[in-house]
Amino acid sequence: MNKERLKNIAEGLIDTFKIAGEESIKLFNNGLEIKLKEDNSPVSNGDLKVNELITKKILTLTPEIPIISEETVDLTKKNKFQIYWLIDPIDGTKEYIAGKDEYTLNAALIIDKKPVLGLVGVPKKNRLFYSFSPRESYLIEGGKKIKLNCKKKQPKNSIVALSSVVKPSDIILNKLKENKVTSIVKMASSYKFCVIATGEYDIYACRGRACEWDYAAGHAVAENAGAIIKTLDEKPFLYGKEDYKNSSLLIKRAENLYD
16 A cells, blocks of 8 residues: 555544544543443443544545454454554543543554554544654644654653553563663553654553554554664564454664663
8 A cells, every 4th residue: 555545544534533532522521321341341432432433434435444443343253354454442441431631542554564554632632643654643733733753852861751550560660771761650541652752752661461452553653753663572563463462562762762
C-alpha cells in the first residue's frame, strides 16, 4: 500500500475520531452503563459506541481489510492475517469510567507485523495524534497541525520515564537506571507513546502486558516520529501473534536521551 493511499486513509478517519471522542464525553456526562466482560474487566456503552463509529468508518475506507477490535474479537480464533486493523476503542476504560483524562481512542493498520498507520484520540485533552509513514506523525491541537519529531522538551540534564504503575518492578527500574532516568511519572493508556513522540517525555519500559490493540496505534505514532521501539532484550517489537499478547516493551525518544 503506497504512502498516498495510507495518508488518505489516516486523514479520512480524523473527523470520525473527533466525533467519537465527543460522543465518549457526552455518554460519560449522561451516566455510563457498565458491564463486566468474561475476564472481569469493565466495558461501558462508551467503549461500544466508539467502537461502532470507528469500525463503520474504517469499513467504508477499506472494506477489503479485516478488523480486529478488543470489543468484538473472538479469542478462540488464532490471528492469521498479514494485513488487518487493530482497534481499541477506549484504552484506559477504568480511567474513562473514573472521569480521568488520559483515556484514548485507538486504531492502527498492521502490514507484515508492523503498525504502519495509527490514530490516537485523547478527547479530554483535546489532542488527536495520527501517522501514516516514517517522518509523517502529527498532532492536531487547538486547531493547529504540528509535525512530531521526538525533539526533547525536558531540561537537557533531565531524563523522565513514564510508568503504567506506581511502583515498577526491579527489572524495569534497572532498565531505567541503565538509561540514567532522573524521575518517573505515572501515566495511563497509549497516551504514553504519544507524549514520547512529542518529546514531552523520554522513555517507557514495561514487561509483557496488555494486548496488541493497546499498543499498535501509539506505536505507529511514536516510531514514525522517530522513537526507537523494541523489546526489553533489544528485539523487534512485532504484531500478529496468534493470541494477541504483547511482549515486553522499551520506547526511547532517541538513542541518546540527552539529545
